Amino acid sequence: MPPRASKRKSAPPNSSSVTSSDGRSVSSKAKIKELEKIDRLFNTYANSSLGMIDPEGIEALCSDLGVDYTDVRILMLAWKLKAEKQGYFTQDEWQTGLKALGVDSLSKLKKALSDLEKEVEKPSNYEDFYTYAFRYCLTEEKQKSVDIESICELLNLVLGVQFRPQIDSLIEYLKVQNDYKVINSDQWINFLRFCKEISFPDLENYDATQAWPLILDNYVEWMREKHS
Amino acid sequence: MGCENIEFDQGWGEMEKGIEKLKRILAGEKETPFTSREYMTLYTTIYNMCNQKAPHDYSEQLYDKYKKTLDEYITSIVLPSLKDKHDEFMLRELVERWLNHKIMVKWLTRFFHYLDRYFIIQKSVPALNEVGTTCFLNLVYEDVHPTVQDIVLSLIDKEREGDQIDRALLKNALEIFVEMGLGQMNRYQDDFEARFLQETTNYYSRKASKWIEEDSCPDYLLKSEECLKKEVDRVSSYLHSSSETKLIKKVQHELLVVYVNQLLEKEDSGIKVLFRDDKVDDLSRTYRVYNKISQGLDLVANVFKQHVTIEGTAFVQQAEEATSNQASNTPGGHEQVLVKNILELHDNYMTYLNSCFQNHNLFQKALKEAFEVFCNKTVNGSPSAEILASFADHILRKGGSEKLSDEVIEETLEKVVKLLQYVIDKDVFAEFYRKKLARRLLFDRGTNDDHERSILSKLKQQFGAPLTSKMEGMVTDVVLAKEHQSSFQEYLRNNPDVHPGLDFTVTVLTTGFWPSYKWFDLSLPSEMVKCVKVFKGFYETKTKHRKLTWIFSLGTSHINGKFEPKPIELIVSTHQAAVLLLFNASERLSYSEIVAQLNLAHDDLIRLLHSLSCAKYKILNKEPSSKSISQSDSFKFNPNFTDKMRRIKVPLPPVDERKKVIEDVDKDRPYAIDAAIVRIMKSRKVITHQQLISETIEQLSRMFKPNIKAIKKRIEDLITRDYMERDRDNSHMFRYLA
Secondary structure, three states, rough: OOOOOOOOOOOOOOOOOOOOOOOOOOOOOHHHHHHHHHHHHHHOEEHHHHHOHHHHHHHHHHHHOOOOOOHHHHHHHHHHHHOOOOOOOEEEEEEEHHHEEEEEHHHHHHHHHHHHHHHHHOOHHHHHHHHHHHHHOOOOOOOEEEEEEHHHHHHHHHOOOOOOOHHHHHHHHHOOOOOOOEHHHHHHHHHHHHHOOOOOOOOOOOOOOOOHHHHHHHHEEEEEEHHO | OOOOOOOOOHHHHHHHHHHHOOOOOOOOOOOOOOOHHHHHHHHHHHHHHOOOOOOOOOOHHHHHHHHHHHHHHHHHHHHHHHHHHOOOHHHHHHHHHHHHHHHHHHHHHHHHHHHHHHHHHHHHHOHHHHHHHHHHHHHHHHHHHHHHHHHHHHHHHHHHOOOOOOHHHHHHHHHHHHHOOOOHHHHHHHHHHHHHHHHEEEEHHHHHHHHHHOOOHHHHHHHHHHHHHHHHHHHHHOOOHHHHHHHHHOOOOOHHHHOOHHHHOOOOOOOOOOOOHHOOOHHHHHHHHHOOOOHHHHHHHHHHHHHHEEEEEHHHHHHHHHHOOOOOOOOOHHHHHHHHHHHHHHHHHHHHHHHHHOOOHHHHHHHHHHHHOOOOOOOOEEEEHHHHHHHHHHHHHHOOOOOHHHOOOHHHHHHHHHOOOOOOHHHHHHHHHHHHHHHHHHHHHHHHHHHHHHHHHHHHHHHHHHHHHHHHHHHHHHHHHHHHHHHHHHHHHOOHHHHOOOOOOOOOOOOOOOOOOOOOOOOHHHHHHHHHHHHHHHHHHHHHHHHOOOOOOOOOOOOOOOOOOOEEEEEEEHHHHHHHHHHHHOOEEHHHHHHHHOOOOOOHHHHHHHHHHHHOOOOOOEOOOOOOOOOOEEEEEEEOOHHHHHOOEOOOOOOOHHHHHHHHHHHHHHHHHHHHHHHHHHHHOOHHHHHHHHHHHHHHHHOOOOOHHHHHHHHHHHHOOOOOOEEOOOOOEEEEEE
């Protein structure tokens, strides 16, 4: 998330009057009420002239949720919302996402965040989330690759907990090497494969003649030289 | 036919009479042969005895009696005769006894034939013939066969050592082994062949270890050929035909396979000596002999390859050392010699390939691999691709220094093209060739167009159009330039007022065909400025869509130098001319003044001034008169300059282009790899990583050999540019994105 200097104050919604809506209610009246609450929540953070929540709004949302705006859970939220543009949530995305989460209030959203972590970690979702994380960084139109600096941060954020030693080592390499200034999506997806498939730190089962991207070939070479 | 039953004893008594007669005949006693009548009686007796109603049906008893008769005969007569005989005599006796036995069985079988028709089938018992053989097998063969084997083997050994033996006897003896198998070869194989093969192996192993030390390679091969002939003969004389393959394989292995390297690499007589002394017969024999051994030719081809590699590498080393030893030499002189040597080497070995090795593809491959080793070495910093291009250049420059005939030139160029197939970096060759071609086309008067086009078409044939298309364009440009020139002349005639007062020609080159040249922002002498303007005017009447960039560094000027002793015409480059013409206006110019007036970079100007004041011809005098140019020097026109000739060419040494050529080629390779990958992806749509790599290498092999890292990098780039993608489920497969 891009850091913003100013903080906008927001009015926390009154949670006591929320009726239970777990998204499974069949009655349309309950549904309309739920949608209204979701919209109200949206408007709390949205930039009215843009018609969507902008980075400032997201920052405010984060502070209300009690998470850092660089927290991986915000990225997960963006994934759940299927947000297209980094730093922005459209009304559509907000509605669809919150409905899918089954929340219509801030407190529910807070709780949902920790559930979200578990959901993302499911193998069927994880790769999707991982790929999404990269796409989310493509801020310019027709942008295909992400700069090394951002990739390192993203790797740390997304894979750091699960694959700490690999990620630390890989990030070290990315920062010292000169062959690549940017990383494309193919290389990105292979970082995950690498962490999952290759034994670490011996790298015994890595075969450079196979279809691994060249950057990983170079990384393995660098590692082997370091430890010889 | 009597209807009375024959009693067994009675009937058997009749039979015994016949049997005794038979025995007497076999013993060689005086006896009349069996008449038809006698035979019929015996046959009928059996017939009747078998067709009587039970209990007078005596088939089974007769069958037993048959067997008993044979057993008795063997025990009483045959075995004793064999007992006290040894060696060949024993063998002879056995053969005779077996023959006799077979005759006995034949006759008895005839008499008792009726049993064969019904009884043996009914009771599922062996036929009379088989019983006959089995009796002999059990009572005689089982007893004597080890001894027989010993005797046979020692006779064979004797024969191998040169003695004469009775081959017919051996043949007959070994046939017994075969027949004892009752239709299978197992007795022959187990009781004779196995040990025979083992002893053969031992025998030839001993001989080989002796001969390999004592004999020369050709002699050894001759001996081996002889031995093999003899063994084949042995098979046809007395061994069973089924032994031939196994036998020959063993002999070949002991004589030719075990010692192959020692044999062919013999210091004084091995392959390399055979080649040196042009021993075509011995080489052909080597091929012939090893051709019969499975994978034998691989062994020879391997030695051949090593030999050729050593020879070629020696030439390369020679060239390296020669250049570093000599203080001064004709530039590239040693490299020319190297190419000549390698071409000769190639011719020689191609001849051998045809005359001795039947052009076998194993040897073709060996030759190719050997040449690939030393045709890719760098000699004194010059890559082999450059050396070859220089060699071709040398030939094409008005036939080289030796004034070769057209035929020889064509032949040599053809050989150069052949040699190129062994050079891996063909694109480097092409680039050097192109640069030299440019110089030939622009500076070398009287280049032979036919030869130029001929070698280009040969190159195109062998390596494809990408290699030669630009060069063909260059040759065409020069031809067109001549046409252009005549229309330019016409233009001048029609517009006399724009004539600049100088004779000049312009060669228009198509950018893209020609090597890229550095552009200098040279300030031209005024006379030349006019020329440029006029031509521009003319060119615009021809076409408005092209931009002309003037490369004066490629131009030549003829300047009249009015020296005191005598006027001399100077042939110089246009840049040199620009320098000299400055001195028409000023008597003395400092370096900095020249720089200011001409607007050239220091490196280039220093080269120019050096060629005019410090080299062979001192057209300008330099102050101070040191050997090199410094930026504080001053220059004056040298009025006293003279030479015995009336016209001289003032050379300007060319800039070393080697680095740039290699750089340029390296820059282009990624694009070639890209194009190949896209072509492959387009046609295959889906492909594995391994296959993509190997097909890319194959497609590019006519130009260069890309390394895997380079290909991977291009794949990555193409993925980024959305030409292809990695398959979602199969990470080692790629998909084409239309």
